[in-house]
Amino acid sequence: MAKLYFRYGTVGSAKTLNLLAVAHSYSQQEKRVIVMKPALDDRFGYGVVKSRAGLQRDADILLEPATVLNQAEFKEVSCVLVDEAQFLSRQVVDQLRALAIDIDVPVICYGLRSDFRTELFEGAQRLFELADEITEIKTTCFFCNRRALFNLKLLNGKPTTDGPSIELGAEEKYLPACAGCYTSKLEETRLLQAL
Numbered sequence: 001m002a003k004l005y006f007r008y009g010t011v012g013s014a015k016t017l018n019l020l021a022v023a024h025s026y027s028q029q030e031k032r033v034i035v036m037k038p039a040l041d042d043r044f045g046y047g048v049v050k051s052r053a054g055l056q057r058d059a060d061i062l063l064e065p066a067t068v069l070n071q072a073e074f075k076e077v078s079c080v081l082v083d084e085a086q087f088l089s090r091q092v093v094d095q096l097r098a099l100a101i102d103i104d105v106p107v108i109c110y111g112l113r114s115d116f117r118t119e120l121f122e123g124a125q126r127l128f129e130l131a132d133e134i135t136e137i138k139t140t141c142f143f144c145n146r147r148a149l150f151n152l153k154l155l156n157g158k159p160t161t162d163g164p165s166i167e168l169g170a171e172e173k174y175l176p177a178c179a180g181c182y183t184s185k186l187e188e189t190r191l192l193q194a195l
């Protein structure tokens, strides 16, 4: 039985770069990989898995919340890679779990742990529940040198906890922050608003 992996990190922790590097090394050995991502993530263009470092490749399968995977399509595959896995539905994560068991193909999911309000994403929660191996891809806080834990949302340059949990687009910016900086930056905004 192959394993289901969850590799999580904050924004800017090079998760997609890590995914593309794994895909590349399988391809070098002429092994087939399938790259999947949620359909709703259109930040870099529909169906493209792209790292901030500039590397990219097309997604083979786009996952909707109600997608039903055909296990037969994965029989000749050496590895399944999933980007932005925090946006997956529970039922899709359940199917990834089944894929590793039934088809004996390793499934490696990359994604955020929590949203900008520090709450678990649905897909991340299910992966924490079901994954064989969970590893953190570490990165440093934008404001200090501690390890980043949360994703701080900036709206027009100001830290905020307002807006929907799933919001993709260029107007908002997200920064990796340690717990201390995350809290103090939001407090600064609240103090400024109170003036």
Ligand SMILES: [Zn+2]
Pocket (backbone or CB within 6 Å): 141, 142, 143, 144, 145, 146, 177, 178, 179, 180, 181, 182
């Ligand atoms: Zn910090």
